[in-house]
Amino acid sequence: MGSMGKVADPYLEDLGGGIFAYIQPDGSWFLNNTGIVAGAGTTVLVDQCGTEDRARAFLAAATAAGRGPVQALVNTHHHGDHTFGNVVMPSGTTIVGHARCRHEMMATGTAITALFQGPEWGEIGVCPPNVTFEDRLTLWVDDLELQLIHFGTPAHTTNDVVVWVPEHSIAFTGDLVFNGGTPFALQGSVTGWIETCDRLAALGAAALVPGHGPVTGPEAIHDVRRYLGFVMDTARAGIAAGVAPLEAARDLDLGPFAALTDPERIVGNLHRAYHELNGAPRGAPLDLLPIAAEMMTYHGGPIVSHA
Ligand SMILES: [Zn+2]
Known part of the structure; x- marks a missing residue:
C-alpha cells in the first residue's frame, strides 16, 4: 500500500458498544485516525483517510466491523x-x-498535496458534507446517541467538530487533540483552541479518540493546552523582542515538546499567535504558502509524509 512500509499498519481498537477507533501509526503528517460506530441497522464513520489506498482500507475495515450498512460519515474538520x-x-x-467545513473543502481543494513528499495519493478529491450545521447536531445509530458539537470558536481550524457518545463516555475529538504529535493551529486560533480545551474537558469523556496518535484519556487535553500556552508565551516574548516567528522558533528550546512528532509546526503556530496578539480575529485567513516555506526551512528540507 504505497509507502506504508515506513510506518506500522493501521489497526482497529474495539472500545465496546459497537464503537471502534481506527488508528494509523505513527500519527505524523497525514496519518490521521478515524472511527466506526456500528449498530445493528446502520454504521456511521467518523472521518476518512488522506490517500485512496488508505481510504479504501479503512472502508473495508469498517464494512467488516459493522453489522448494518455504512450510511453516514462525519467529517471532524x-x-x-x-x-x-x-x-x-x-x-x-x-x-x-x-458549514465552514464544506466551505473550506471547496475553497482549498487538494492543493495541499503539493507541499508534501512521499504519499501515493491515488484518486482523491473533494466530496464535501451534504448535511451541514453550525453548533450541534444529533445523529442516532439505532438507539445510540452521537452528539456532534462545535465549541463556538476557531481552534485547530474554523470548523472543528467533536463526536461525543455520552452513553459510553467516548469522544472522537478530531484534531482538537493530538496524542504524541505537535498540535497545529495555523488555520485556526491558538487562543480559541485553549478555550476549546476547557470546553472539551468539561464533557468529562473517559476515553478520547484523538485526531492523531493512540486512544487516550482526558489527560491528553491538558497536554495540548500546555503546548498552546507555551506557544502564546513564546509569541508574546518574540513580539516584545521584535523577533519574527521563524527566528523565534529557531532560538526556542522546545523542552518537553521536542519529543512530539512534526515539531516544525511551531513556526506556523507562532505565525497564528503573532497575528492574534496583533489583533487579528480568530481564524482569519493567512497566506499559507510562505509560512509553509518557513516550516520547511526550520525542518531543514521538504516535509515528508509516510501516508
Ligand atoms: Zn487537522
Whole structure:
C-alpha cells in the first residue's frame, strides 16, 4: 500500500458498544485516525483517510466491523488527511460536517498535496458534507446517541467538530487533540483552541479518540493546552523582542515538546499567535504558502509524509 512500509499498519481498537477507533501509526503528517460506530441497522464513520489506498482500507475495515450498512460519515474538520478519502464512499452516503467545513473543502481543494513528499495519493478529491450545521447536531445509530458539537470558536481550524457518545463516555475529538504529535493551529486560533480545551474537558469523556496518535484519556487535553500556552508565551516574548516567528522558533528550546512528532509546526503556530496578539480575529485567513516555506526551512528540507 504505497509507502506504508515506513510506518506500522493501521489497526482497529474495539472500545465496546459497537464503537471502534481506527488508528494509523505513527500519527505524523497525514496519518490521521478515524472511527466506526456500528449498530445493528446502520454504521456511521467518523472521518476518512488522506490517500485512496488508505481510504479504501479503512472502508473495508469498517464494512467488516459493522453489522448494518455504512450510511453516514462525519467529517471532524476540513483538512485533507480527514476528508480526501470521502470520494471512496458509496454513492448515497450522507456526509455530515460543519458549514465552514464544506466551505473550506471547496475553497482549498487538494492543493495541499503539493507541499508534501512521499504519499501515493491515488484518486482523491473533494466530496464535501451534504448535511451541514453550525453548533450541534444529533445523529442516532439505532438507539445510540452521537452528539456532534462545535465549541463556538476557531481552534485547530474554523470548523472543528467533536463526536461525543455520552452513553459510553467516548469522544472522537478530531484534531482538537493530538496524542504524541505537535498540535497545529495555523488555520485556526491558538487562543480559541485553549478555550476549546476547557470546553472539551468539561464533557468529562473517559476515553478520547484523538485526531492523531493512540486512544487516550482526558489527560491528553491538558497536554495540548500546555503546548498552546507555551506557544502564546513564546509569541508574546518574540513580539516584545521584535523577533519574527521563524527566528523565534529557531532560538526556542522546545523542552518537553521536542519529543512530539512534526515539531516544525511551531513556526506556523507562532505565525497564528503573532497575528492574534496583533489583533487579528480568530481564524482569519493567512497566506499559507510562505509560512509553509518557513516550516520547511526550520525542518531543514521538504516535509515528508509516510501516508
Ligand atoms: Zn487537522
